[in-house]
Amino acid sequence: MALTFIEIFIMGIGAGIVGSILGLGGGIIIVPALTIIFGLPIKNAVAVSTVSIIATSTGAAVAYLRDRITNTRVAIWLEMGTSAGALSGALVAGIMNQRVLYILFGSLLAYSGYGMFKSRNLEKPASLQPDRLAEKLRLGGSYYDKALGHQVEYQVHRTFTGLVLMYFSGIAAGLLGIGAGIFKVPAMDQVMGMPFKASTATSNFMIGVTAASGAVVYFARGDVKPLVAGPVVLGVLLGAIVGAKFMVRMKPAKIRVMFIPLIAYTALEMIYRGVKWW
Secondary structure, X not given: OHHHHHHHHHHHHHHHHHHHXXXXXXXXXXXXXXHHHOOOOHHHHHHHHHHHHHHHHHHHHHHHHHOOOXXXXXXXXXXXXXXXXXHHHHHHOOOOOOHHHHHHHHHHHHHHHXXXXXXXXXXXXXXXXXXXXXXXXOOOEEEEEOOOOEEEEEOOOOHHHHHXXXXXXXXXXXXXXXXXXXXXXXXXXXXXXXXXXXXXXXXXXXXXXXXXXXXXXXXXXXXXXXXHHHHHHHHHHHXXXXXXXXXXXXXXXXXXXHHHHHHHHHHHHHHHHHHHOO
C-alpha cells in the first residue's frame, strides 16, 4: 500500500506539471493512469481526477496571478458557461449515451488542433479589433513575457461565441473528469484571439471552479475514494507549483508545440471511443 501511495503521488506530480504548463488540469493523464495502471474503476478515476483538478488550479493560479498573465475578466465571463456545462455533464454522466458527444468533441478538438498547428510558430497574437461586448466588459489585457523580454498587449473578440464554447467544454469536464482545459485553451487561443500564455494561465484559473461544480455531484454519490484522492491531490498540487515556474519562462511557441500532440491524441481517442460504441 505504501508503494502504491508513492507511485500515485509521483504520477500526480507529473500530471500537475503538465497540467499547469498547458492549462489542462492534469485529468488527461490522471484518468488513464488510474484506470490502466492502478486498476481503479472509471467512475472513481473520473471523480478523483475532478477533485485533483482543483489542486492544479490552486497551485498554478497563484503564480500566474502574481505575474498578471491570467485574464480574470475573461475567466469570470467564460466561467458562467463552463460551470453550467460542468454541472449538466456531471448530472447526465450516468444516464446519457455518450458516443455522439465523444465524436462531436473529438471532431471539434481535431479542428482546433489543426488551427493550432498552423500557428505553431506564432510568438505574439495578431492585432485584433475587440467586438462590442469585449469592449464593454473590458476584456483586453497585457502582461510582461519573461521569455520574450517585452510587454504583450492583446484584445479579445468573438466574446459570445467563446461563452457558448465554454458551456460545451464544461459538459466535457463533467462527463470525462478532465477539467476541459483541452477545450478551453484552443477556444481562447484560436477563437477569441488571446495569446497562448494568457490562454493557458486563464484556463488554469478557471478549471478549479469548473471542477468544483462537478465534484459536488461525485462527492454526493460517494465516487471519490479518499485513499486514492489524497496522494493524487498532494502530488498534483506540488507539480502545479513547479510547472507554473517553468511556464512563465517558456516561449509561447514552445508551449503550443507541447500542446499539439496532446490535443491530437485526445481528439483521436474520443472519436475512436465514439465509433467503437456504435
